[in-house]
Amino acid sequence: MKIEIVKNILEANDQVALLNRETFNNLNVFTVNVMASPGAGKTSLILEAIPRLNSSVAVIEGDVASSIDSEKVARFNIPVVQINTGGNCHLDASMIREAIKKLSLEGIRYLFIENIGNLICPASFDLGEHIRIVISSVPEGDDKPYKYPGLFSTVDAVILNKIDLLPYVDFNIEYFKNGITAINKKAKIFPVSCKTDEGIDSWVEWLKGENRYK
Ligand SMILES: Nc1nc2c(ncn2[C@@H]2O[C@H](COP(=O)(O)OP(=O)(O)OP(=O)(O)O)[C@@H](O)[C@H]2O)c(=O)[nH]1
Ligand SMILES: [Mg+2]
Numbered sequence: 001m002k003i004e005i006v007k008n009i010l011e012a013n014d015q016v017a018l019l020n021r022e023t024f025n026n027l028n029v030f031t032v033n034v035m036a037s038p039g040a041g042k043t044s045l046i047l048e049a050i051p052r053l054n055s056s057v058a059v060i061e062g063d064v065a066s067s068i069d070s071e072k073v074a075r076f077n078i079p080v081v082q083i084n085t086g087g088n089c090h091l092d093a094s095m096i097r098e099a100i101k102k103l104s105l106e107g108i109r110y111l112f113i114e115n116i117g118n119l120i121c122p123a124s125f126d127l128g129e130h131i132r133i134v135i136s137s138v139p140e141g142d143d144k145p146y147k148y149p150g151l152f153s154t155v156d157a158v159i160l161n162k163i164d165l166l167p168y169v170d171f172n173i174e175y176f177k178n179g180i181t182a183i184n185k186k187a188k189i190f191p192v193s194c195k196t197d198e199g200i201d202s203w204v205e206w207l208k209g210e211n212r213y214k
Helices: 001-028 043-051 068-074 094-100 163-168 171-183 200-210
Strands: 030-036 057-063 079-084 110-114 131-137 159-160 190-191
Touching: 001 030, 001 068, 001 094, 030 163, 043 110, 043 159, 043 200, 057 068, 057 094, 057 159, 068 079, 068 171, 079 171, 159 171, 159 200, 190 200
Parallel strands: 030 110, 030 131, 057 079, 057 110, 131 159, 159 190
Antiparallel strands: none
């Protein structure tokens, strides 16, 4: 019985996600679902991308509480909406449907959706995005793709952030990469540092290449 309920929730979510995707397609808004554990660098990576894209960007910020991240994004004077889930561990398509009513998406070419910091729950919920990325960071350890295959197997790219900390942490990049390719052959892997900017340009160039509406 429980399994049936979960299935119904996911089916209902998928219906709304289809509507969201239709909206994004009609408006030519390339939409990126940014997922990661708390503190991996979701907001930092979005802040690095905004000035490099040379295009119109909007952001939906998802957090359990607070408007800390949306205030950082708002400094760029771009459209931003904060969703506070109040406890939910993931965003769902209905939350995004509500958020886009408050965003003026006309003329926007990139929409980043920062999901709730969590490596499990966001994986099952299609938001209507065009691509999904996961950020893993060096201090979290090199075994995350092995421990959270559900999320790592669904993404188009894996960003390994905080590589400036590699000298201080036991982190085997080959082991990390092998864990990804074992479950997801299509995922691109980008080692970056939002602190030193290393690797950020190549990630942004890849993102531009993925945008069918640019
Ligand atoms: N050393 C180092 N610190 C970083 C890097 N990227 C982000 N940080 C720091 O990591 C902390 C968390 O970064 P955020 O971008 O807020 O992470 P987040 O994933 O958005 O966090 P939540 O929204 O709270 O889940 C901040 O103190 C950042 O300054 C990096 O490449 N290197
Ligand atoms: Mg954040």
